[in-house]
Amino acid sequence: xxxxxxxxxxxxxxxxxxxxxxxxxxxxxxxxxxxxxxxxxxxxxxxxxxxxxxxxxxxxxxxxxxxxxxxxxxxxxxxxxxxxxxxxxxxxxxxxxxxxxxxxxxxxxxxxxxxxxxxxxxxxxxxxxxxxxxxxxxxxxxxxxxxxxxxxxxxxxxxxxxxxxxxxxxxxxxxxxxxxxxxxxxxxxxxxxxxxxxxxxxxxxxxxxxxxxxxxxxxxxxxxxxxxxxxxxxxxxxxxxxxxxxxxxxxxxxxxxxxxxxxxxxxxxxxxxxxxxxxxxxxxxxxxxxxxxxxxxxxxxxxxxxxxxxxxxxxxxxxxxxxxxxxxxxxxxxxxxxxxxxxxxxxxxxxxxxxxxxxxxxxxxxxxxxxxxxxxxxxxxxxxxxxxxxxxxxxxxxxxxxxxxxxxxxxxxxxxxxxxxxxxxxxxxxxxxxxxxxxxxxxxxxxxxxxxxxxxxxxxxxxxxxxxxxxxxxxxxxxxxxxxxxxxxxxxxxxxxxxxx
Ligand SMILES: Cc1cc2nc3c(=O)[nH]c(=O)nc-3n(C[C@H](O)[C@H](O)[C@H](O)COP(=O)(O)OP(=O)(O)OC[C@H]3O[C@@H](n4cnc5c(N)ncnc54)[C@H](O)[C@@H]3O)c2cc1C
Numbered sequence: 001x002x003x004x005x006x007x008x009x010x011x012x013x014x015x016x017x018x019x020x021x022x023x024x025x026x027x028x029x030x031x032x033x034x035x036x037x038x039x040x041x042x043x044x045x046x047x048x049x050x051x052x053x054x055x056x057x058x059x060x061x062x063x064x065x066x067x068x069x070x071x072x073x074x075x076x077x078x079x080x081x082x083x084x085x086x087x088x089x090x091x092x093x094x095x096x097x098x099x100x101x102x103x104x105x106x107x108x109x110x111x112x113x114x115x116x117x118x119x120x121x122x123x124x125x126x127x128x129x130x131x132x133x134x135x136x137x138x139x140x141x142x143x144x145x146x147x148x149x150x151x152x153x154x155x156x157x158x159x160x161x162x163x164x165x166x167x168x169x170x171x172x173x174x175x176x177x178x179x180x181x182x183x184x185x186x187x188x189x190x191x192x193x194x195x196x197x198x199x200x201x202x203x204x205x206x207x208x209x210x211x212x213x214x215x216x217x218x219x220x221x222x223x224x225x226x227x228x229x230x231x232x233x234x235x236x237x238x239x240x241x242x243x244x245x246x247x248x249x250x251x252x253x254x255x256x257x258x259x260x261x262x263x264x265x266x267x268x269x270x271x272x273x274x275x276x277x278x279x280x281x282x283x284x285x286x287x288x289x290x291x292x293x294x295x296x297x298x299x300x301x302x303x304x305x306x307x308x309x310x311x312x313x314x315x316x317x318x319x320x321x322x323x324x325x326x327x328x329x330x331x332x333x334x335x336x337x338x339x340x341x342x343x344x345x346x347x348x349x350x351x352x353x354x355x356x357x358x359x360x361x362x363x364x365x366x367x368x369x370x371x372x373x374x375x376x377x378x379x380x381x382x383x384x385x386x387x388x389x390x391x392x393x394x395x396x397x398x399x400x401x402x403x404x405x406x407x408x409x410x411x412x413x414x415x416x417x418x419x420x421x422x423x424x425x426x427x428x429x430x431x432x433x434x435x436x437x438x439x440x441x442x443x444x445x446x447x448x449x450x451x452x453x454x455x456x457x458x459x460x461x462x463x464x465x466x467x468x469x470x471x472x473x474x475x476x477x478x479x480x481x482x483x484x485x486x487x488x489x490x491x492x493x494x495x496x497x498x499x500x501x
Contacts, residue, residue, distance in 0.1 A: 005032040005098050005184060007129075009091060009105035009120065010080070011113070012391075013136060013262035014065040015219040016072045018173035020136040025104040026177035033180055034098055034187060035073055036081040037066055038090045040116065044198040049378060051385040052199050057354035059198040061217040061388055065261050066192045068218025078180035079189030084197050088119035095129045098184040102130045106137065106262075109304035110392045111311070138297040139266040139290070142304070144168045150305040155316075155407055157298050164294065173267040210432050211353040213249045215257050215388055222258035226269060229253050230276050239285040243292075244359045246429040252357065253289065256389035259296070266293045296394055302407060303393030310396045313377060315405025323375040330378055332471050333368050336433075339470035341446055342420030343367050345433035352433075354388035359423050362402055366414035369403035371477050376403035415478050420446040436460075436467050449474060 006029040008022050014037070016022060025033045047053045070080040083090045091103055103124055108114065121131045135142045146167035147153060154160045183189055195202040207214065215221075230236045235250040245251030258264045270290060277286050306316045314320060332338050336347035346360035356364070361383075369376040380399040384390050400406025402414075424430055427445035431438050437445060439459045444451055449470050453463050461467045 002181075003029050003032055004101035005029055005034050005181075007091060007094055007098070007100045007103045008033050008035045009087060009103050010035055010037045010069070011106055011108060011262075012260065013106045014062070014069045014217075015222075015263050015265065016069070016076065016176035017219065018136075018265035018268050019176070019262075020134045020174065021104045021106050021132075023174045023177060024132070024134060025102075026180060028102075031077070031177065031179055031181045033078060034081060034094065034100060034183060035069075035078060036083060036091070036094060037069075038087040039082065039084045039193060039197055040086055041084070041198075042086070042112075042116075044202075046199070046201075047381060047385070049381055051382065052201075053381075053385065054390060055354070055385045055387075056195060056199070056202040056204060057386070057388050058390055059195055059202055060204055061215060061257055061354075062198075062261060063192050063195065064217030064221075065219070065263050066217075068220050068263070070190045070192070072176070072219060073180065074190070076177060076180045077182060079183050081183070081187055081189045082192055084193055086119070087116055088123040091120055092123045092127045094187075095124065095127045098187060100129055102132060104132045104134065107133045107135050109300055111308050113392075136265070137262060138300050139170055139270055139293050140164050140168050140297055141171055142301070144171070145301065150301060153301055153305045156409060157295060157407060160298050160301075161291070161294050164297075170267060170270055173265055173271055205352075208352040210349075212247065212251075212349075212355060212357075213254055215254070215355070217257070217261065217263065219258075219263045222255070222264035225255060225258065226253070226264060226272055229255075230272055234280070236273065236276055236289060237281050237283065237285055240288040241285065243288070244357070244423055246357050246359065246424060247432070254355075256391075257355075260389045260391035260394070266296065269293065296391075298407075299393040299397035302397055310393070310400070311377065313375065313405075315400040315403070316407065317405055319405045321373075321405075323369075324373050325375050325378075326372075329372055329471055330368075330374055332468070333364070333372065333374070333379075334382055337468045338367070338472075339449060339468040340367065340416060340474065341430045341434050341437055341448065342416055342424060345424075345430045348433040350383075350386050354386060356387075359419070361398065363414050363416045363419050365399055365402040366412075367416050369399070370413045371416070372472060376400070376405070417446055417474070417478055434467075447474070 006025040008025045013019055013021065044052055044054055044059060066080060066082055073080050117133060124131050146163050195204060229250060233250050243252045259266060273286055273289055303310050309316045313323065336344040336351060338344055343364050346356050346364050350356040365379055368374050368379040376399050380396050383395055397406060401408045404411040427442045430445055437448060440448060448456060448467060456463050463469055
């Protein structure tokens, strides 16, 4: 007699390769699995600040990823069931429909996602099915961490990194199941609902030709990107030197949207890096990509350890600063109209494409939280709505870190002007996203407000009309002495910072 099927509830693990939940279910049910993805309206609803919790570009990326996953599952013999609704309801119905004995899924570390998993667990009790949750989105497995309990996770990243590098090992990735059984009778698969199923106001904006790259959702596109970056362009060999670049597709891997949707696993990336080190070159850059993936792990484990504190104003350190809640200023930051070119260029790139470099993210976050002193959670919520690669633990963890309420014991401010001059020395990035400033000579491009109105007009800029006056007094915000490499605002240009991030 063939075993009862097992439902695999897919979440941020939209791949067949190195997918622990799928792999285990396939083994335990001899291939009789029913893979299902639920479009949960709670994840996509509008939030209190007036924008969707997660936005339209991310929704489109997920749609593409679902289509790709369905194709892969069909190749294996099954297919993907996509349903709209609360997983606790959808899965209970499906269990009854296919007479499943269990639901397997990947753990998510954050509170809302855990609450949904708890609701699913309770619902399964009601229909007589068991649940099995597995860990699977990190480089290091949670069971391999050198801590008795997660609460012992170090508060500082460097200590975590040294601990895992010395005392843990990375498990090899698992291959996709070789074959699956056809889906149970009466279960339809393959239809990916339109964007309006996520949020009825969603409409895909036109692609912006200035985008650093086109991100296509799905496992096949993820593998192609990794292959192109590492093998075809040999870009890994110089990752450490180029990763802060703002303009080029191969400045950094651009893997984040695929990693966060789970279209590729970090262990598969790690395995490819190992292979590259054996076949081509092993250097600081090859190590640095793994170093960054360990940052990703750190935020994920931190999220699991601190629970709701990841989203609290005082952060994981319980700080008590007073934050401003100035909607007008916040709106200018969101729309890229602060009058500070480097900030505005980055925010415009985010708004037009859903992507922003790590350097950009650090600067705009610091500008909002430290310079404008606006509630950092607003910034994190805006990022969550706009980013293609949104990952709650990386997003809120990094926001806390930059805002001085998180896992960085030092309270630091980025001097966004010295950062702009360092990372956009010729101004090509600002010119790409702020064409109003295109005629300004490079030496004035990052600080147009230092010029007299008449001088700006000579370069085709009407201050306060075609280009906004700065939202804050920049001379007070960044006193000249702080722009020196040793000043309080030296960003990550100093040695210690370069090493830490
Ligand atoms: C305020 C702020 C918010 C952020 N929000 C997110 C987010 O929602 N989702 C997200 O994936 N990353 C986030 N990051 C981290 C980082 O900016 C992006 O991962 C990176 O820019 C993605 O580009 P890439 O894939 O080319 O990175 P690469 O430089 O090629 O790095 C490779 C991978 O390492 C991981 N990584 C790199 N830097 C970090 C980091 N600082 N923290 C965690 N993981 C890292 C990512 O998975 C990335 O894809 C945030 C950073 C800041 C400062």
